[in-house]
Amino acid sequence: MSRATDRLKVVLNHLDRSHGAVRASFTSAQNVSYHHPQVLQYTLDTGVLTPEQRLAYEENGFILIRKLVSDQDIDRFRKEFERICKREVKVPGLVVMRDVTIAKSEYVEGEKAVTKLQDYQEDPELFRYCILPQILKYVESFTGPNIMAMHTMLINKPPDTGKKTSRHPMHQDLHYFPFRPADRIVCSWTAMEKVHRGNGCLVVLPGSHHGTLLEHDYPQWEGGVNKMYHGVRDYDPNHPRVHLEMEKGDTVFFHPLLIHGSGMNQTDGFRKAISCHYASSDCYYIDVKGTTQEIISNEVKELAAKKYGVDDSVTFQDTWALRGRLVQGDRTSM
Ligand SMILES: CC(C)CC(=O)SCCNC(=O)CCNC(=O)[C@H](O)C(C)(C)COP(=O)(O)OP(=O)(O)OC[C@H]1O[C@@H](n2cnc3c(N)ncnc32)[C@H](O)[C@@H]1OP(=O)(O)O
Ligand SMILES: Nc1ncnc2c1ncn2[C@@H]1O[C@H](COP(=O)(O)OP(=O)(O)OP(=O)(O)O)[C@@H](O)[C@H]1O
Numbered sequence: 138m139s140r141a142t143d144r145l146k147v148v149l150n151h152l153d154r155s156h157g158a159v160r161a162s163f164t165s166a167q168n169v170s171y172h173h174p175q176v177l178q179y180t181l182d183t184g185v186l187t188p189e190q191r192l193a194y195e196e197n198g199f200i201l202i203r204k205l206v207s208d209q210d211i212d213r214f215r216k217e218f219e220r221i222c223k224r225e226v227k228v229p230g231l232v233v234m235r236d237v238t239i240a241k242s243e244y245v246e247g248e249k250a251v252t253k254l255q256d257y258q259e260d261p262e263l264f265r266y267c268i269l270p271q272i273l274k275y276v277e278s279f280t281g282p283n284i285m286a287m288h289t290m291l292i293n294k295p296p297d298t299g300k301k302t303s304r305h306p307m308h309q310d311l312h313y314f315p316f317r318p319a320d321r322i323v324c325s326w327t328a329m330e331k332v333h334r335g336n337g338c339l340v341v342l343p344g345s346h347h348g349t350l351l352e353h354d355y356p357q358w359e360g361g362v363n364k365m366y367h368g369v370r371d372y373d374p375n376h377p378r379v380h381l382e383m384e385k386g387d388t389v390f391f392h393p394l395l396i397h398g399s400g401m402n403q404t405d406g407f408r409k410a411i412s413c414h415y416a417s418s419d420c421y422y423i424d425v426k427g428t429t430q431e432i433i434s435n436e437v438k439e440l441a442a443k444k445y446g447v448d449d450s451v452t453f454q455d456t457w458a459l460r461g462r463l464v465q466g467d468r469t470s471m
């Protein structure tokens with residue numbers, strides 16, 4: 138156990154001592170953190186996370202909450218997904234992505250062709266996920282009270298075609314985001330059915346959020362790789378990995394610097410999850426020119442130009458400001 142962890146435990150014991158004395162112990166915790174500014178950097182005191190949960194997120198960069206979303210809600214998301222795949226509804230701005238090997242072979246109809254929906258913010262039925270009170274309650278512990286839903290996805294990981302393209306390479310989500318600070322951004326990812334090693338659950342490197350944003354590019358995979366699935370160029374292959382096996386409705390909240398990916402889907406079912414990346418609306422946009430994010434920014438601008446028929450006056454930042462939706466509090470900056 139590191140010294141930093143020992144200090145955190147001291148602080149959290151103060152916080153936990155008694156409900157009646159929360160205020161007083163918070164003052165004493167602040168006195169401690171005055172000498173150690175790094176204490177409780179990643180979470181906020183909103184009274185939702187227990188001291189143990191705060192400690193776990195600070196240390197690991199993720200926290201798993203079991204059964205946070207009801208079966209009824211998930212069944213509704215699934216129905217809406219099926220309607221979209223059957224083209225019964227048209228959603229403005231929605232990106233329907235096909236697995237690279239399926240897209241490059243014969244045409245397959247319906248949901249069997251779809252690997253991911255991205256930017257569902259204009260679909261009220263799916264967007265219900267992003268405003269579920271029990272999700273926002275947790276999100277506020279990371280972002281604070283002003284909350285934007287920045288990025289929305291429904292992932293339908295297909296059975297692998299044998300080319301291993303159903304994998305998602307290890308990456309940090311912050312690579313895609315031109316806004317900061319990273320600690321006020323969080324991803325909420327909910328399993329829509331049982332996810333396990335066999336169907337390609339999330340794989341995380343606990344504690345990797347303590348590091349910096351790393352260089353990403355396309356992995357050198359023989360069977361090909363999906364568009365924009367960049368991976369961390371070099372990460373420590375000896376870093377401990379955790380496979381997040383989850384039941385329907387279980388939800389993981391994770392930090393945008395946490396290195397994560399997902400394995401092959403070796404079953405014949407489509408592994409479904411729904412997610413939203415939230416940021417504090419007090420965050421600010423950054424210029425990524427000359428940084429490791431410049432390559433992805435150019436790739437996104439190129440796609441946006443094709444999709445919306447706009448010229449390159451639309452910036453990488455604009456593509457995010459257009460998609461972001463306020464879900465709680467005030468839109469102060471983003
Ligand atoms: C934190 C978070 C942001 C992390 C992430 O989500 S990482 C992944 C981010 N993913 C994305 O942003 C989705 C990007 N995908 C897209 O924009 C679209 O699906 C496109 C790749 C542009 C394809 O859309 P669209 O043009 O409508 O599809 P088409 O069927 O007409 O195909 C056009 C050409 O693209 C190819 N294609 C389609 N899907 C993929 C794919 N998954 N990977 C690689 N290539 C693909 C397709 O074969 C076709 O190529 P050609 O026949 O022109 O050579
Ligand atoms: N050669 C590789 N280079 C980069 N990332 C990889 C490579 N192989 C696997 N990964 C990534 O590691 C994570 C785990 O994938 P993997 O397919 O090894 O799953 P797994 O659950 O560990 O299964 P298995 O038990 O078969 O190893 C995924 O994010 C995957 O994309």
Ligand SMILES: O=C(O)CCC(=O)C(=O)O
Nearest residue numbers: 292294305310398399410
């Ligand atoms: O559901 C998955 O496989 C992970 C997706 C993911 O990490 C992402 O799109 O950023």
Ligand SMILES: [Fe+2]
Nearest residue numbers: 308309310397
């Ligand atoms: Fe991710």
Ligand SMILES: [Mg+2]
Nearest residue numbers: 340378400401
């Ligand atoms: Mg493996």
